[in-house]
Amino acid sequence: MSVSEHKQHSKASITCKVITISDTRDQSTDKSGKLMMDFLTTSGHVIKDYVIVEDNQQAIREAIDLGCKDDEIEAVLTNGGTGMAKRDVTIETVEDMLDKEMVGFGELFRMLSYTEDIGSAAILSRAIAGVRNKTVLFSTPGSTGAVRLAMEKLIIPELPHVVWELSK
Numbered sequence: 001m002s003v004s005e006h007k008q009h010s011k012a013s014i015t016c017k018v019i020t021i022s023d024t025r026d027q028s029t030d031k032s033g034k035l036m037m038d039f040l041t042t043s044g045h046v047i048k049d050y051v052i053v054e055d056n057q058q059a060i061r062e063a064i065d066l067g068c069k070d071d072e073i074e075a076v077l078t079n080g081g082t083g084m085a086k087r088d089v090t091i092e093t094v095e096d097m098l099d100k101e102m103v104g105f106g107e108l109f110r111m112l113s114y115t116e117d118i119g120s121a122a123i124l125s126r127a128i129a130g131v132r133n134k135t136v137l138f139s140t141p142g143s144t145g146a147v148r149l150a151m152e153k154l155i156i157p158e159l160p161h162v163v164w165e166l167s168k
Contacts, residue, residue: 010160080142
């Protein structure tokens with residue numbers, strides 16, 4: 001079956017949880033979380049849950065676990081906490097939680113960041129995606145530019161397809 005045939009079988013609406021990981025943002029200042037949710041709802045997807053958690057492994061793990069244990073949530077999307085600073089622990093936390101990693105997500109995100117956005121600074125960009133249980137998980141940097149790039153070029157075009165693959 002071709003990729004286009006796979007996409008034809010995919011659901012039009014995916015139920016999602018959005019997690020912003022930040023020590024400084026709240027709901028009134030979380031531009032990246034709002035942008036992520038705008039992309040999802042504009043594309044016909046449903047936001048079942050949205051939270052902001054501190055940049056620490058336990059808080060991130062608990063928020064992701066709650067999403068992955070909820071039978072209605074098919075995708076968990078995080079933004080933030082992916083940098084190189086000591087306090088940035090999203091990637092390490094998510095990586096340990098995945099049953100399967102979609103290595104192409106991080107690779108393509110960095111390639112697109114390099115060619116379309118930030119040039120050689122893309123070597124500092126960390127992004128990861130994969131599967132935990134039957135839930136797809138995407139983690140992006142927290143800048144609005146990074147969220148826009150990931151959502152437009154990678155997540156929105158493939159989200160229904162990935163969820164369909166997990167349902168088989």
